[in-house]
Amino acid sequence: MxxxxxxxxxxxxxxxxxxxxxxxxxxxxxxxxxxxxxxxxxxxxxxxxxxxLTPWQRVQLSRHPDRPYTMDYIKAICGDSFLELHGDRGFKDDKAMVGGLGKLGDQSFMFIGQQKGYNTKTRQYRNFGMANPEGYRKALRLMKSAEKFGIPVVTLIDTPGAYPGLEAEERGQGEAIARNILEMTKLEVPIIVVIIGEGASGGALGIGVGDQVLMMENTWYSVISPESCSSILWRSWEFKEQAAEALKLTATDMKKLKLIDHIIKEPLGGAHSDKKGAYIAVAKAIEKAYDELKNLSPTDLVEKRMDKYSKMGEYKS
Structure with missing residues (x-):
């Protein structure tokens, strides 16, 4: 290790x-x-x-090469019941965004998340977990399918951001993410969001609107990475630790700011040191969140979700 x-x-x-x-x-x-x-x-x-741990050390843990990724959680939680679904029905199948149907206990869920690679070859194949517009459109297609059949949605966030390439912008990266945010606010089934690693910028927000947003203990969630923030403010990556502190990106900070609902405690040593323990913790958190949402009507779900996000932040009229 x-x-x-x-x-x-x-x-x-x-x-x-x-x-x-x-x-x-x-x-x-x-x-x-x-x-x-x-x-x-x-x-x-x-x-x-x-x-x-300092905020920067938690950022490092969220990127640990041995830390489990989206498909690891899905396979551990669902076993053989998971059926992966592909394509956005418009351009192609984005390998950085994965999704499909699976069961947790007796309940079916639509699982969607970003997938990173384990070595150089698979990292390139998965585009380092950075989805193109077709990835977000695939995610939206799967969410709409889940809504049609009354199946709750679970999204697993682990991305350094949406892919910033020229071709992604040409195909409407900004519009795809904005469309997902809009449609997720109106989706008439429970949405449970779990941040399992990096939660950066619009790449995370594109599948990050939920009735309950959960963060694992050693993850981060922010509009920008500490390195990028440091390079903008100090013209150097050397101040990334100060940037991580200033960004208030840890799970504890997010909870204090009321931007997430719950923190999932990781096994001692982090998720990478006890993967089985991490899988169990996430599965239990999903089950608990769903129990709190399953009896709400579609109208109540949407209304509570809209209220939740409307109350975020401070402003003066």
């Missing part, structure tokens, strides 16, 4: 623990007490590090 700079003390203790256990297995020496002491210190160190 890869370790970030601030996780190096954990790496050292983990290596000590593994060596001690290996010595015990390969010899007659009883090292059980030593292993227990190291294990105890490892847990204490993890708790100390992860309870004092």
């Amino acid at each position: 890869e370790y970030l700079d601030f996780e190096l003390p954990i790496k050292e203790l983990q290596e000590q623990y593994d060596k001690a256990c290996l010595i015990g297995e390969e010899s007659d020496v009883d090292v059980s007490n030593t292993c227990k002491q190291i294990e105890k210190k490892l847990v204490e160190t993890k708790k100390e590090i992860y309870k004092n």
Whole structure:
């Protein structure tokens, strides 16, 4: 497993623990007490590090190469019941935006989300999780299909932003995202939004309007990335840590500002250190959110959703 700079003390203790256990297995020496002491210190160190994370460190965790992506969550939650659906019926199938039908327990959901790659080849295939206009149009097509059959929608957000290329702008990137935001406010089925990694700019907002918006503990949600903010304000990426602090992009900040509804607690060490625990936490959060929404009529759903977003922010008339 890869370790970030601030996780190096954990790496050292983990290596000590593994060596001690290996010595015990390969010899007659009883090292059980030593292993227990190291294990105890490892847990204490993890708790100390992860309870004092800076905003920039949470940004780093959200991008951890071992962190689970959208399809990992969908496969873990739905198992073999997931049926992926393709294409926007207008241009082509965007590989950065995935979606389809799946079951969580006995309830069917339309799952939609951005998918990143695991290596150079798949990252290029998935366009690094940055969707083109056809990706957002595919997402909207799937949402409308879900509405037609009364199926709730779950969106999983993990993107550095919508694709900023010339061809994306030529095909109407801004219009596609704006259309999704408008249509999601009016969708007559429950919408549950879960931020599982990066939630950047319009790339996130294009599938980010929901009755309940949930953020995993080590994720971020902002109009701009810390690096881009730093390059604009300070003409350099060197101030990305200060930018992350100023942007108020963590789950705790978002909750205080009433821009999200709930924070999903991650396993100790982050989602990448205990993927199964992360899958269970997300599945439970989705089930809980749906239980709170399932008895609302379509009219009430839309009305509450509109009220929710109308109350965001401060302004003077």
